Amino acid sequence: MSVPPSPRPTTPASPRTGPESAGSRDARPPAEAAVPQPTPARHEPDNGIPADPDTFATVTDRLRAAGCVFAEDEALLLVTAAATPAALWAMVDQRVAGLPLEHVVGWAEFGGLRVSVDPGVFVPRRRTEFLVEQATALTRRGAVILDLCCGTGALGAALAVAVADAELHAADIDPPAVACARRNLAAIAASAGLSLRSGANQVYEGDLYEPLPSHLRGRVEVLLANVPYVPTGEIELLPVEARLYEARTALDGGADGLEVLRRVAAGAPDWLAPGGHLLFETSERQVPHAVETVERAGLAARVATSEDYWATVVIATSHRP
């Protein structure tokens, strides 16, 4: 299936950023843009911004002084993305104030897709691509996929595009996230040919399984659930980008970070198809409790880790015949 075109260039983002960090300030740009598109030459943006090295150097210096490790990459991105000189300096001010780069430019790259990221909505982390890779290996063409706690909808969209003909459903409790995911899925469906089967590509708003249509019960073959998993007491330790600019509901996993996961696991056997899989990310420290949680719900668990992505994923499978 083809990858949809994108109106914007690629954001610097790193596999080494997680829900505990929006992390763009210390992020590396991907090796290449996942979505083919013309890249303007470094100092030749077509937006009225002076194509002189001084402008670029000034932007870079301001970003570096604010702590952006990959200041040059970010400067190039902002100079390219800004529609006017005034917009450029406004974007630089936002970034210097700590707004995640993805919120400044309005999009993130994930799994080869460009997804819109609205203000306050959780920025999909590059390391979560590992979860999608694990899911892709388990998902048949035409599968029923549910992206619970979907945020921008990036995970479900990337999986659906990877496996083709999927029936994708997504849900989130946060209205801005739901609006953002609806827009992303519609755009990606239009350009990548995601299944438009009646009732598919829906984004529901509400608490976990509560808003889902009953016809999904027992039919979900792959359930992605990148739930919030930062313990409440550790929220204040998060970088300012996450702490101030992402919704608390997107981060806070309760006292031990596993409260949302417990509810997802408890409900999963009802919604999973026989042999269906629940996949979620967790921290290394939480693995034993996360595994115990899904096993208590009657699912068989295995753990996958990636040094490259710096990510840990639990894959829990329904035994139900």
Ligand SMILES: C[S@@+](CC[C@H](N)C(=O)[O-])C[C@H]1O[C@@H](n2cnc3c(N)ncnc32)[C@H](O)[C@@H]1O
């Ligand atoms: C860590 S973010 C992950 C977002 C997205 N899956 C991603 O990886 O980019 C967690 C998401 O869970 C949502 N969420 C938190 N509690 C929820 C609940 N009880 N029901 C549904 N969604 C919830 C938040 O609004 C947020 O969008």
